[in-house]
Amino acid sequence: MMDALILSRIQFAANISFHILFPTITIALGWVLLFFKLRFNATGDEKWFDAYRFWVKVFALSFAMGVVSGITMSFQFGTNWPGFMETVGNIAGPLLAYEVMTAFFLEAVFLGIMLFGFRRVPGWLHTLATFLVAFGTTMSAFWILVLNSWMHTPAGFEMREGVAHATDWFAIIFNPSMPYRLVHMLLASGLTVAFLVAGFSAFRWLIGDRSASVRATLKTGLVMGALLIPIQVLAGDMHGLNTLEHQPQKVAAMEGNWETRSNVPLVLFALPDEEARENRYEIGIPNLASIILKHDADGVVPGLNDFVAEDGSALHPPVAPVFFSFRVMIGTGVAMLLLSWASVFFMARRDVSRGGTRHRRGVEGLPKPLLWALVPMAFSGWVATLAGWYTTEIGRQPWLVQGIMTTADAVADVPAPFVATSLVAYLAVYVVLLGAYVSVLFYLATKTAKGERVALRPGSGEATTAAAAAVAAE
């Protein structure tokens, strides 16, 4: 029989994993919509408004999913983790309050105007509403990442009678890991949306949509992905070095490194065995972990065995989940890099097939296998983001707030059957909603693709170009 602690942890993990899928989309998609709207304002080209019209539907659906699962999160603190607010409420409270006041209302109110106000308000106000929704989602990310970072690297407070009291709000907000974590997450959102847009545009292309709008969005997604991924690699590396400084036990688990030593290899694969405290079936590249983490092959990297209590119990996180989550994240990132750069390479190639001038082939230059590979990559951002969050959050265990309180300290005295009941109900709802969400996205894409095809007038310039493009793609 599982106790309320483990059930509450599973419930929180399920809720927050489900929740984060949708803000990860809406944070960056808001800005992409603003980009479409501004391009439309500047060029008057209908293709940008068509792009806006399709993606605003995805935005509205994702936003609703994010809002309702977010409300659930705000109640979880009280229903399952009252100890959290009782101990660090003086810090967490104001940060959450600022999120509600500066972000939630802003996005909720202007979303109504953004979605349904196009015919009711002047064009500039509609563009402003789009901007404010994007700004609101980003503000929301800012405040929640401030709080999350503070839980990893607490600063600017003092403990009085077991309760944290704020002493320096600047130090609390700009705590040591906040800038790294925030940038890493915003880029993750950008990449998620880049591949979502590219993936569904590729899908529409493959089922025969040759509209100007699908070309524009396919290119936008791929270029955005290709530009963001190297920045993300750099930001991720800096975030890792920051973690090494503040939470070395987490990095040790990520690397699967047991002993503190120099010349540590980069472990590509292994089965970490926490009983034997060693890796089995290890495959690694000599010295590379030392080089990455210390920029020196002889650099000393901390090991897990430094984090064991005198009674033999572990003071480090469970190794295997952190170790594997980290590899899933890195692997997905590598796939993103290869596919987006390959796509840009093919789009940038010149050919002489049309009109005798050597111009870039654009989206027609994309080989079909690459387009098919982009379709499942539409949700690659979700995989990488979840894996990254699992790495950092499981990596914080057994602490809830690093060095201040453990997860077990915060759990509510609620009967385990209650938690089990609510957990099963949430899981059932989440499975149905996730299935409905993904299938509706494909349904909308198919409907739009077919609609565009029907709309083409035979003999018009657009249809001729589309037919030529269809031939080129074969």
Place this chain on the structure above:
Amino acid sequence: MTLFGDPTVWLPLVFAALMGVSILVYVVLDGFDLGVGVLFPFADEAERDRMVASIGPFWDANETWLVLAIGILLVAFPSAHGAILTALYLPVAVMLIGLILRGVAFEFRVKAPHRWKLFWDRAFFGGSLMTSLSQGYMLGIYIMGLEITVFTTAFSAMTAIALTVAYSFIGATWLIMKTESQLQRKAVNWAKGGIWGVVLGLGAVSVASPFVSQRIFEKWFSIPEIFLLAPLPLIALGLVALLWYALRHLPARNDSFAWFPFVITIALFVLGFFGMAYSFYPFVVPDQLTIYEAASAPESLFIILVGTCFVLPMIVGYSILAYTIFRGKARDLTYD
């Protein structure tokens, strides 16, 4: 911070007031859009589309007031937050699942293939009903001092039904204001059928509260308080009579006074709220924990208050902007 005297006295009071206002605004605003959802089974498909169109631009912001209210409880009175929410664990879970279902149904009912629309309409109704019933149940349990016995459960089952009917009533009055012709006439009939929920809800809470708690009894039936309180039920009775008179004469020619039932219902909700606030002050957990005992550290409350003074007027301002943009009779919702 000491400008207005001892901050450990006035700060909790200010935050209790802020939380109260948030709950009141939530009950009125989400009350009408939850009520519209509860009325779904009585409408046909075209009417349901129009009903959703009347609340589509607003529901999300309306629900944010719940997040603000629970947020203030969380940040300003953390120990009360834990005590109340762990005591109400299961009804909270029911409410949250209801909110999830109805929130996503807004989107899915028009974006999913048409054959699924009826399914999502049922989810919208089911979610709205679960949310309303669980909120009414929680209200009952709260009034009963968070004690769960056979009697308190029976009482809370009644408040659950009363609040649900009251929500559907304010939802119907919203529809009287926002719709025309056939649907508007239907809404008038719905309102006529639901007015008893408001009366029963207000009546039950008013009668039960003083008998559950000796403290509330003394607060109500001592002199001079009884003379100060007497106008509250009298005004409420007057408003109900006015509502009944108005409903019998609506819809009127030129659609005049279509706003009237909605506004009067808001006034009734406000009266009921002040009655409750008067009864429970200074307790945040009935008869157990006062707002002063449960309050966070003054320096944390102060930093929130500074932000609130700037941000709350802005929130009110752009909320009014949104209601102004979408004023008048509801039209079909389109993205372009």
